[in-house]
Amino acid sequence: MMMKIGRGRAKRLVLDVGTHAIRVCELTQTKTGFQLTRYFQREVLLDPLLDDESKRRHVNEELKKLLKEKKIRTRKTVIAVPGRSVFTRTRTLPPVQESKITQIVRYEIQQQIPFALDQIALDFQKLSKTEAGGYDVMMAAIKVDVVDKHLALLRETKCAVDVVDICPFATYNWLKHTGEFGDKGECVALLDMGASATDIVIERGGQFRFTRPLTIGGNDITSAIRDAMGLNFLDAEKLKRDRGSAPTGDPQRDGQLGEIIAKVLTRLITEINRSFSYFRSLPGGGTIDRIVITGGGACLRNIVPYFQEQFGVEVRIARPLAGLAIAPGAQEINEHPEQAAVALGLALRTLQTVPIAINLVPPALIQSARRKEQLFYWVLSFVTLGLIGASTVPGLTAKQKVVLERIQTVKKYVQAYDPELAANPTKKSVYENQLQAARKEIAARQKQLNLLSTAYTACNWWIHLLRMLNDARPQGGKIWFSSIESSVINPGASDPVKGTVASTGFPGIDAAKGGAIVPKQNGMKVLGYAADPDSLTQFISQLRETRAAQGGLFFSEAQVEKVPITEMEDARVGQASIGGQRSQSGPAAGGPGDIVYFFRVDFIFTPPQQPQQPPQPQQRPRP
Incomplete structure (x- = not known):
């Protein structure tokens, strides 16, 4: 998304790269709210059995074509990674100083993930303060090499990463903005039904509470149709879109296609119910009052009545365009609005503060950006020092005498400390042996401390x-x-x-x-x-x-x-x-x-x- 962050600030390219589609949009802020000025979506329909390198090449080619065709030159990019690639946990921390929260979060993540901290990108956000004075904290971590696979697409298009969000969080941020979760403190579950996964996000009492990715999505339905009917993947996908439907309860009406889809949806319902049961058992959990669905899976015919029958609660498709002004150059979003929530959520965080603002940019990229910034200031400092030096050289001669007097004073102190060293600075001081003995003692004590530390860690x-x-x-x-x-x-x-x-x-x-x-x-x-x-x-x-x-x-x-x-x-x-x-x-x-x-x-x-x-x-x- 090309976008201005306030007046006079740099534009950002907000990019949503899904399993089967690439989305780019431009959002601006007006006096009355937000306006979607540009929106583009390009399908990249690929067989899941295709190798990763071929998929990456196809997506890269389509992205380059889209950026060139629409003359998008902004290179600072905001992207999101799939929820299934990220470790997320919500923890309640005891009352501590805010300055110590980072240290506690790093310890908690290290206890939960079997990787060294230098191999992961992590971030956290305080959700609320507890009655006891502690904090409810959302923690997120991802392996650096997993992020690098997504960032490789940006490098090939000469784009630089600015923010790495998480897809279900971006969807939640936008639908929270549009009021989809209501203001009555209900327990609302969001089901983002994508091609390769279904993400669950639960809000209760007006606060983010729980998220979990399920590895069942629209591709599972397409693959089941392909295997049962002997079609290729593209034909099976077209059949699903043209005639596919969630079970209606009438076997004659559903036919073979309905029976195939029902088997996949039954697995999905089981996993969703298991997640709902687990959420009820958590502190702060509860029974789901209402379900909101979004993503490509929401396009499946009869999905709302089917889910209402299975879950026994109100179910509705999200309305991500509620309250959003759409310019003539963004009318394409009206074709599939339920698929645009991730891109709109990514755009929102560049305009205002969002409820969940996790950023999983790898530490190496952060350090590289800091070094570039520091280099600029160093160069500026050297130029400034050069100008100062040019203006102060005449005064240095007058101060040289003062410096020589200070050197003589230092020599007097050295003379009192070690006369032999003062007479001959190249000679070994009599205190050198004492220093070596002290270093050996420190090394021995350090070895004992390491043994105790190892025993403590195991215990x-x-x-x-x-x-x-x-x-x-x-x-x-x-x-x-x-x-x-x-x-x-x-x-x-x-x-x-x-x-x-x-x-x-x-x-x-x-x-x-x-x-x-x-x-x-x-x-x-x-x-x-x-x-x-x-x-x-x-x-x-x-x-x-x-x-x-x-x-x-x-x-x-x-x-x-x-x-x-x-x-x-x-x-x-x-x-x-x-x-x-x-x-x-x-x-x-x-x-x-x-x-x-x-x-x-x-x-x-x-x-x-x-x-x-x-x-x-x-x-x-x-x-």
């Missing part, structure tokens, strides 16, 4: 791991652990889908005696009891969301045992297996409170990073 990791395991339990005290032990899990011999796992359990302290090599534990084995199946299902679902189980979680409902509650008096621990013979203290009573469900779950975790060794003190060379 803190296990405490943090157990805390995440405990926090995954649902409220109500309906999950009890009978055994928690570290284990060696072989991912190659395990299947997360079937729940089968090759897990050794804790080998024991005596295993290392006699010089035996004990494999390094990479997972946890947990045995426990649940009061009811719903509590167990919620516990497993929430455990998958934690960083503790990011390496893989192994659980099978088929191996859950329904046992009498009296078994908990002699609960299974250690190597106790599910399904094995076990003595019972008595028959199970008839009431539901006399029955519990024994379960086992294994998961692989990522071990903590060892602290970096501090640089050793360097010896200053003698003059």
Whole structure:
């Protein structure tokens, strides 16, 4: 988007590069609001099976044609990356000084992402202040090499990045501006249904609360049609657009095409409901009151009645053009307004402050920009110093005498400190040996400190791991652990889908005696009891969301045992297996409170990073 940010300020190119389309627009601010002065959209319909290099080449060619055809020469660019590429979390921080929030956020992100901080671009935003004096903070991070893939398109078109936003946040900012979320404090869910993903954004009480990307989008429907009917991707996409419809409930009317689309939408509904359930379990969560849909998926026929029937709440398509004046050169937006929310949201943040203003420009680019700015000021400073020097040289001769007198004063102090050094500055000082001894002592103390730091990191990791395991339990005290032990899990011999796992359990302290090599534990084995199946299902679902189980979680409902509650008096621990013979203290009573469900779950975790060794003190060379 070419745009002026206020009077006399530089223009910006706001660019929305989607999976199947490129959008460029120009937005200006008037006395009565905003006016869309220019809007262009070019389809780049590519088969998902095409390799990434071919996709990038096609998109690059179309973008160059568009910029040349419309004579767009602005090179400072505002773009957005897909939500599925970004790690986002909302956290409540304790009452701290605002200056320390950055440090806390960097620590939290490092605990959640298994990458070094120099490999990611991160940003955060304070959403609100809590009653206790703390802060609700939105954190976002992305790997630098993922951002670079998107920025490569800009470099090939000789554009420089100014802002890297996130697509669902840009959509949320614009629809928040147009009043789509209302002002009654409702719990409203936004579904941005794109070609390759569906992004969920939830606002409750007038505040951003939750976001999650789902890897199901319009391309999944097109691919299902292609595979079922033996068409190529482009023909399947055309059939979907011309005749596709969400299920109507009438098999004869829906036909084969409706049946194919229904299977994909059923998967999408399941994932959305799972996300809604997880949001309800979060602090500050709640039940969804209303759903707003946008993106290309909103164009599917009968999608609103179908979603209303499935979710049981009001559903409507977003109106991103509400209150927006559209100039003659931007009438193209009226063809598919539901697809323009991302581009309009990117444009909005260049005109005014937006609710979520995350910027994921890689640190290297920020440093490069700072160096260029610093170089300009250095050159300006040197020119200024040159002019000052030219005007002050005559006065330097008068000050030279004062400088020589100060040198003599310094020599007197050196004479009092070390007479031999004052007489011969090239000679080694008698204090040199004392300095070397002090440096050796510092190095020894530093080595001890490193050992303590390593031990502390390992200890803190296990405490943090157990805390995440405990926090995954649902409220109500309906999950009890009978055994928690570290284990060696072989991912190659395990299947997360079937729940089968090759897990050794804790080998024991005596295993290392006699010089035996004990494999390094990479997972946890947990045995426990649940009061009811719903509590167990919620516990497993929430455990998958934690960083503790990011390496893989192994659980099978088929191996859950329904046992009498009296078994908990002699609960299974250690190597106790599910399904094995076990003595019972008595028959199970008839009431539901006399029955519990024994379960086992294994998961692989990522071990903590060892602290970096501090640089050793360097010896200053003698003059």
